[in-house]
Amino acid sequence: MTGSPVTGLGSSRLGPAERATALDRMSREEFDVVVVGAGIVGAGAALDAATRGLSVAVVEARDFASGTSSRSSKLIHGGLRYLEQYNFDLVREALTERGLLLQRIAPHLVRPVPFLLPTTHRVWERGYLGAGVALYDALAFQMGSTRGVPHHRHLTRRGALRLAPALRKDSFVGAIQLWDAQVDDARYVMMLLRTAAGYGAQIASRTQCVGFLREGERVTGLRVRDLEGGTTSEVRAKQVVNATGVWTDDIQELVGGRGQIHVKASKGIHLVVPKDRIHSSTGLLLRTEKSVLFVIPWGRHWIIGTTDTAWDLDRAHPAASKADIDYVLDHVNAVLNTPLTHDDVEGVYAGLRPLLSGESEETSKLSREHIVAHPVPGLVLVAGGKYTTYRVMAKDAIDAVAHGLDGRVAESCTDRVAIVGGDGFQAMWNARYRLASRSGLHVARIEHLMRRYGTLVDDLLGLIAERPDLGRPLEGADDYLRAEIVYAASHEGARHLNDVLARRTRISIETWDRGLGVAQEAADLLMPVLGWSKKQRDREIEYYRKRIEAERASQAQEGDQEADARRRGAPDIVPVATPDSVS
DSSP states (O other): OOOOBOTTSOBOOBSHHHHHHHHHHHHHOEEEEEEEOOSHHHHHHHHHHHTTTOOEEEEOSSSTTOSGGGSSOOEEOOOGGGGTTTOHHHHHHHHHHHHHIIIIIOTTTOEEEEEEEEESOTTHHHHHHHHHHHHHHHHHHGGGOOOOSOOOEEEEHHHHHHHOTTBOGGGOSEEEEEEEEEOOHHHHHHHHHHHHHHTTOEEESSEEEEEEEEETTEEEEEEEEETTTOOEEEEEEEEEEEOOGGGHHHHHHHTTSOOSOOEEEEEEEEEEEEGGGSOOSSEEEEEOSSSEEEEEEETTEEEEEOOOEEOOSOSSSOOOOHHHHHHHHHHHHTTBSSOOOGGGOOEEEEEEEEEEOSSOSSGGGSBOOEEEEEEETTEEEEEEOOGGGHHHHHHHHHHHHHHHSSSOOOOOOGGGOOOTTOTTHHHHHHTHHHHHHHHTSOHHHHHHHHHHHGGGHHHHHHHHHHOGGGGSEETTEEEEEHHHHHHHHHTBOOOSHHHIIIIISOHHHHSTTTTGGGHHHHHHHHHHHHTOOHHHHHHHHHHHHHHHHHHHHHTTSSSHHHHHHHHTTSOOOOSOOOGGGOO
């Protein structure tokens, strides 16, 4: 199989052979633009540039979306709380993007999700919050955007309890139901990169920027190190985009000084608990003394978060402490009639928000606006912002690239480009019962696959037709088929076991054992696709086990320093052992 192509263009496959080809081309060609960082903004910039007809290379030091972009609240939302800060433009922009994502760009990956906002005062609070939510809905209609979600409504306490019996009756007097949208953040980034690949972008993960090429003051490319193979090479480009999020300052130092723009990291943690622990048919949005706390439906689970605290320790592996977990549990338990305990927590993850520093020492007050700058000729920096508005950030970054290129560059068209798997999705969804009958899979399984792959589900069904054993669920993580593990490596750029269990699937946070029980089966499936020896397979499993042990140990520590020290105890998997050192 060659992978489903983006309509009329090349393959969107990101497998081992495509990575090797990308690295080879990077060493031989000059690109219009090379993007450093393959999180949501870097992926968006790559697609924006590629769809303008520019030649594009993307390098990422770890796995795609392995930083902030796989550890968010997994929401596509306008940011209701920003209305209280009178930041109407940011909310309007985000709601416009939400409508585009739901209805045009990624209908297979982004879907509406309901929330209940409890109120504790009968008159002033209902009026105050109601006015805010009404404005939120109204802003979604502006600028010609389509809302894509139902209108909000006011509920009595009795009406709210019908939707969410888990709420304590004495914790609220009424509620407002509103709608936003959600996404699997890491999968979205990977699908965005696959779309860029279909438009010609050359993409390589585990490829670290270790320096810049210069001609005088001008940046003319990068020095990169292939962390898998251990080789160093040069990538020449007319323009370079620094889209590295919380690593922005580090990249700026490589080019000679941090410059005028600084990015601070704010840690947010989330808990994952089973669906049956909270009896509700809707998500919850709870106001706290600092921000808001979300209880978000997530398949057979809930995601609960988040926190907002300054973080200046290990940015690659931010650690959730016991104090963080207690904070989230205490706040959600304030409204639940059956409190959650540490024993109810299946998974925990921590992520870092990249915030533009300057206005305040309190991270919750730092800017979520984004900025694009030209710190030196040939280098464009994009920083700040939020996941929902990635496309606008990417457009602004490539507009700056276009300004630095000779000749005319087309305008951005990503507001009209569907992510791979999105074209024809609704028609295929309508035919899902027929697809289930033809494939022999239950319709619930087809729906699950379609929400992850869209029309690319045909790739998975083709794999299963060739190898019927791949149609079986994983033992111990039966939400996922064996075919999905193989496909993650052959088409989705996964290089290691951790990439598959933590980002291509969410097994590492959705199972009680954090994926340890399926590690052997998954590694056996990945082994032939990635060309591992038995020694490398065993090394992958051992690394994954140590990672889980370190995370669990960190989550038992009271504070950040202790949690960080424990989390750092797990070794990193790269570089891969060389062929002559394994048997």
